Amino acid sequence: MSMKKILLALLITFSISSRGQKASVEKTTIISPDGKIRLTIRVIATGTATYEVSYKDRAVILPSSLGFSLKNPKVDLTKFTIEKIDSSVFDETWKPVWGEYSSIRDNHKELVLSLKDKGTSGILLNVVFRVFNEGVGFRYEFPRQQKLNHFIIADEMTQFHLTGDHTAHWIPGDYDTNEFFYSHTKLSAVDANISNTFNSIFAKTYFNRNAVQTPLMMKSKDGLYINIHEAALINYPAMNLVLDKKTFTLQSHLVPDAVGNKAYLQTPAHTPWRTIIVTDDAREIIPANRMILNLNEPSKIDNPSFIKPQKFVGVWWEMHVGKSSWDYGVTQSGSSIQPHGHHGATTANVKRYIDFAAKNKIDAVLVEGWNEGWEDWFGQWKENVFDFVTPYPDYDVNEVQRYAERKGVKIIMHHETSASVTNYERWMDTAYRFMLNHGMNAVKTGYVGYIIPRGEHHDGQWMVNHYLRVADKTAHYRIMLDAHEPVRPTGIHRTYPNWLACEAARGNEFNAWSEGNPPDHETILPFTRLMGGPMDYTPGIFQVKMNVYDSKKKEQVHTTLAKQLALYVTMYSPLQMAADLPENYEAHMDAFQFIKDVAVDWDDTKVLAAEPGDFLVIARKAKGSPNWFLGAITDEKSRTLTADLSFLDPNKKYTATIYRDGNDADWKNNPMSYSIEKIVVDNKTKLNLKLAPGGGTAISIIADRH
């Protein structure tokens, strides 16, 4: 990795004086390496500091103000004088431990605006801007200074002044959950109060009718795609955005702590990066998630050899569909547990999954409900629920370990914390040692419920710090991490590549027992939630209708079976579950072949077609292999999409196995109709992919040997 940080020549600083010295305006501009994005900074005479962004000379962000309200010391930082402006250029290429690309270029221009409070506090505040070809990132830095040591943030006052009433793909602002499905409306129609209708989400904290979460994906009338999010959320609360519908200005709103404060910081300190990705080609949005990675720090893990992208099955979906249960028995409060006979995580049942995994080259088996506590774990703000080391009497952790080792399969540990985080933090070391002592080096965590410490929120500073402590401590124990119900990711997996995935959005599980995820859900997630990092969506549900488990059930997955296959490509994760039951796969082993074949780590990624919330076609090249895998998905509408395979090696022929919707397929009435065909393709092939309503196509493109 070569790193270049050179001082930019002085194309940037000048000042305009109009109508005499009082009305002077300081203005500075930097331009992306490819020249398309222009960032302009102003500090006007009153002291207000603003930034604005344009793309190909079209306004993206109108002048938007910057600043803070501090609680201690009590001072508003909204009027500034400029102390200094520095700039530099940066160009390096780095290799992620795993990812969508084998190497990533970080090429940006940086501008450091050193400000001083115009008021009496004398506080120094820098704003650091980085302009990439993909967009703009900026963060605030409070340098070490005499006038400020410890401080408390009352709120951050960052604005994103949009140019109009864009179409937005949004979920309601909330302090505790991101498990909503998306609304696709004009900004003027945002109504976060609908969060109250999401009864399938237990722990949610609504705060403002006009609030939305990030990543926020928007499209302007003139065809600009704008994505606002943050990068490197560390020691700071998550940012929600509150919309002023008169001006179409989004204002940062940080998640508070138990006493209403936003963040406790000590100089030198900085915020996460606020990110604005912009393009006029929807196919460029997903690749631009590399900008978010580039705004994160390099890996802290010196020897990442324990980190292994992988597929897994698990004792999990069978509980969601009601075939078995997490708990071992029933109990009255305080009484001993009486087994009820339908516990899922028994030694025998787990062996069945191990056998299936071993036979089908699936790396690992997740086991949920293996440990005591599930009889009384949910919804009561109970602090001491699980101890993470005590198996149920019908689960022999040593026997399972021996059996799995003999079969060459790993067991993935499950730590449901019930959001009692104080309890989990007391047990963490013991729990991770227990894992290592029993041959496990990957853990899925869960945070279902209201947080303990009571009054804290899933997305507040204290919990953000907790998730990072878990990433750091699991790294120390050389354990891989998959977090469910944490704050949504912001690219920190670059820094902690042992943190392979998060759920942190509405996952496939909701299809089993709620109104589910509408057919457009998977067509928007890659443009929103996944901009920050991989998602453990748990795809691969073949038995789409839940009434096979119980004739009274009306729930179903809102996709076709073929679309479930396509998700292994469109829904990027280095940790992919084959979430359905072994018996459901065994009934469709021809389709399961795609799950067996598909890679989980990639050298390259090509977005062939895209429209957020409508459709997506992605091809990815398997790591260290000439083979490609392609996923195409649509929303509730049937579509025919074209996949131009010109990215293939011109010197190779490939066998493409196409897993597509049956001609009569449709997500609602005939979701499990699919068809598989093999054809020979090369870099001149253009495939027309016909997707059923709620459907998809998955293709393995295997280079011929010769």
Added chain:
Amino acid sequence: MSMKKILLALLITFSISSRGQKASVEKTTIISPDGKIRLTIRVIATGTATYEVSYKDRAVILPSSLGFSLKNPKVDLTKFTIEKIDSSVFDETWKPVWGEYSSIRDNHKELVLSLKDKGTSGILLNVVFRVFNEGVGFRYEFPRQQKLNHFIIADEMTQFHLTGDHTAHWIPGDYDTNEFFYSHTKLSAVDANISNTFNSIFAKTYFNRNAVQTPLMMKSKDGLYINIHEAALINYPAMNLVLDKKTFTLQSHLVPDAVGNKAYLQTPAHTPWRTIIVTDDAREIIPANRMILNLNEPSKIDNPSFIKPQKFVGVWWEMHVGKSSWDYGVTQSGSSIQPHGHHGATTANVKRYIDFAAKNKIDAVLVEGWNEGWEDWFGQWKENVFDFVTPYPDYDVNEVQRYAERKGVKIIMHHETSASVTNYERWMDTAYRFMLNHGMNAVKTGYVGYIIPRGEHHDGQWMVNHYLRVADKTAHYRIMLDAHEPVRPTGIHRTYPNWLACEAARGNEFNAWSEGNPPDHETILPFTRLMGGPMDYTPGIFQVKMNVYDSKKKEQVHTTLAKQLALYVTMYSPLQMAADLPENYEAHMDAFQFIKDVAVDWDDTKVLAAEPGDFLVIARKAKGSPNWFLGAITDEKSRTLTADLSFLDPNKKYTATIYRDGNDADWKNNPMSYSIEKIVVDNKTKLNLKLAPGGGTAISIIADRH
């Protein structure tokens, strides 16, 4: 230990019907074993349940109502029907691991009032009363039941309806501190708002002008001494008392959590015991603390051989007086530490204390300021301050350990948590292992500052549970515990005898750097704070005036030197510090002899004279020895008190060494004047002890060998 629990004959239950069936009153009475205390329970027709207490036929507590307000389920439990009344008698004698007595008799009558909510909730609630010769204890029990599992307490509605405007020795109600000095006023003059004037206390949370803390010591006009407190405070917040000045009714007020709830419970559950001690002889108050012990559970520690009452010196007072510092250097935020040269806990300085301890048969040396973090530990709600395992560069923990071991002295560990309890809980296991690896088996903890989890309070349920977790975990590691700034004790040291002492009140340290503790402070603490358990008051300050350290200092200890000696007897603790500097002791080795001689564990205790807030004379018999030690103290008034030594063995002669105030002594102007004399005494001796203003007398009474 023999345990007898037999059903009482039916002297107790009957019902009165007046004016027909509607106005029926259920009334039940039980009487203490000695017949002096009478408890009457009524459930009147409206459903209100009350209790009342009399002593020798004089009312102590007028009919006072019982009940709860629950938040979840939302129901007030204030009107009841009686389901059942049970009663029993209990008489056993048990031996504490250490204490003021070698054995303790628990003789009480118990009445269980089984109630049911008269409203629609159907909730069952029992009130269990125990009547001792010393007073009454009662607690609420929520039995296992269909109608109630998890529940949240909004508040407990227990009343103590007093008979009039008693004189009260009170400190302001508060959620975070008990480090006030006492006011001695009529109840009608209580004004908790004075807590705002205690500027020397950083973390305090005032909530109600009429609120006071327990133990609350009162005296009625007709000479009854009444003490209200609680026993076995476990998994529940501390109880403050709010006074209704019209009716002189005290109402329980529980310390809230971060979101305003009081307690999270699950049936079967119970509250702590509410205790009312009453006597007409002030000398009986302190011995009645055995009632509080009797209301606690027996020891959970099977093998208490590691628990050793002891004396210690420490690198501690020298920081309070400004001679050295806890911190090693000075630092700007984030920068490296520059040593300033007056760090207290250096290897060399600690060796000096070890030498002094070894020479004078002091068991141990406390070392504060040994670990990194003190440069920036205070008052900023900073979460990650100390790691409890990283010594400063000038403190060689291994060398100190070797040196101390060679000299036969133990080192006492110090864990200042800065009230960042989430951080401490993360480090506890590591920190205790570090202690054992370095030869330490006693730890002094500290909780200075506002609690993290932010919004929690020192005296709330979460912290109460934390203190107990520390007691339990240190017991597991066979470590002794001395907690500073926890909730005030409630007799839990019976259950966890490794929890030797607490500060949990305004200690001697305040005399070094604040307005200090008035001369009556030590004459009230044994009747208030110490009713719940031993106090690490850190007596033994010989250099009473702080101006010897810095001529500008006006602070001083508000006692004579002789009174400091007497505190080793009057201020009971199995862990007693000789708090002053070695050089100050070396200047008065004749007086220091008493500290060398005095025991820290006792077979018997005799209160010879007492008036709360005025004076106290106690004699104690050293454990397993014929020797006695006597302490006599007074408030700001000079007094001559009589000590009748008739408790001595009639067959023995003793040499009494009397350490008394000099004839010209007085706490303010001539505190260090003392006189020592030896006389022969026996069980017929009556000593007249002349105490200077703010003075005291200490006497060792050593049985002659023959």
